[in-house]
Amino acid sequence: MYDVENQDKIPIYTINTLSDTEKKERELLINIFGENYEEVHTNLEDDDSEVASIVHRCLFEEGEPYINVNGDNEIYSGEKYYNSWSEYEGFYLHTYKGIYDEKEYYVVISKHTDPDYIILRMTPKKMSDFMDDDRITSNYSFPGENSYNLENVCKDSKDDCYQVAMDFLVTKLDKNRMLYDTDEELYYYSDIDKTVSDIVAIDGYGFEIGENIIENEIICDGSVIDELIDHEPQCINVSSKGINYICIRVLYDSLDISTDNASMLDAESLLEIFKKQIIDNLDLTDTTIKRVSFDGLFFRYYPIPNPENKDEVTLIPVWCLNSNTLSLRIIVNAIDGSLVFINN
Numbered sequence: 001m002y003d004v005e006n007q008d009k010i011p012i013y014t015i016n017t018l019s020d021t022e023k024k025e026r027e028l029l030i031n032i033f034g035e036n037y038e039e040v041h042t043n044l045e046d047d048d049s050e051v052a053s054i055v056h057r058c059l060f061e062e063g064e065p066y067i068n069v070n071g072d073n074e075i076y077s078g079e080k081y082y083n084s085w086s087e088y089e090g091f092y093l094h095t096y097k098g099i100y101d102e103k104e105y106y107v108v109i110s111k112h113t114d115p116d117y118i119i120l121r122m123t124p125k126k127m128s129d130f131m132d133d134d135r136i137t138s139n140y141s142f143p144g145e146n147s148y149n150l151e152n153v154c155k156d157s158k159d160d161c162y163q164v165a166m167d168f169l170v171t172k173l174d175k176n177r178m179l180y181d182t183d184e185e186l187y188y189y190s191d192i193d194k195t196v197s198d199i200v201a202i203d204g205y206g207f208e209i210g211e212n213i214i215e216n217e218i219i220c221d222g223s224v225i226d227e228l229i230d231h232e233p234q235c236i237n238v239s240s241k242g243i244n245y246i247c248i249r250v251l252y253d254s255l256d257i258s259t260d261n262a263s264m265l266d267a268e269s270l271l272e273i274f275k276k277q278i279i280d281n282l283d284l285t286d287t288t289i290k291r292v293s294f295d296g297l298f299f300r301y302y303p304i305p306n307p308e309n310k311d312e313v314t315l316i317p318v319w320c321l322n323s324n325t326l327s328l329r330i331i332v333n334a335i336d337g338s339l340v341f342i343n344n
Helices: 021-033 050-062 127-131 158-173 267-281
Strands: 009-017 037-039 086-088 091-100 103-112 117-123 177-189 199-211 235-239 242-250 252-263 296-306 309-323 328-333 339-342
Touching: 021 037, 021 091, 021 103, 021 117, 021 158, 050 091, 050 103, 050 117, 127 242, 158 177, 158 199, 158 235, 158 242, 177 235, 199 242, 252 309, 267 309, 267 328, 267 339
Parallel strands: none
Antiparallel strands: 009 252, 009 309, 037 091, 086 091, 091 103, 103 117, 117 242, 177 199, 199 235, 235 242, 296 309, 309 328, 328 339
């Protein structure tokens, strides 16, 4: 049995890849702060601020050699573990501060590779000062579902907070992205253990940032990009004091719709194409295979490089058929049914 809704037309996108991460970095900073922002070059080892926590986490995620100063397999090294400005081959971490919405914020930007992308994190320096509550430590929790029947003291409604987050997203960061309301509320703790007894307040809401490409992930060499990039969730958190945390991954410089009316194959034709690919590519003489089962059929977008412009990629709609038991993934073009990828 299957249930696939037929859809006659679908967009095809063109993206310009992120070939100059520092140029994109400057563009984002100007969008947020205008021209009045400062670089922050300091060691934050003895700092209990949100900024120190973010810098520590960024370098920890990258692992060695970024925190291995002396080459002697140290797991911890304070001098570079908390350096707010670090540059390495294939990776850098830059920290800035500036004024947004009449409040001082810090922006930490890390650059990564395979594929090239940057992660922007924005926060006030210290959450207790920002929220005007000395009980709050620097150990600020990410959003979590309120299962303790505690009152959310945010003076603004969730809808109003969502609009604040959405306005910032499309005007300052990326007009092509979207926000999901995941019914999450913001917890503030007085201790790093973050137990129920440590909760000092619930104030505000967290919203997840998604890709606005028909709500689907982009596939790269047969793997979904979100599977390749293992970092914290992308989000915008809004409290009664305003925006108090942002994490967003920037994968491309620009995105445009090259056509919005490409014709898609109907479901029956698609299934026949997959049947042929399975017969052609699966060794059915293997007597150990008693039953072939598939785990899901997914709609995605797949990047096709422009041979005449190395920085331009066309995102074509594709269907992916997966079988975890056979470690098999078949990807076909959703428009003409041609084989795009198979890992047989």
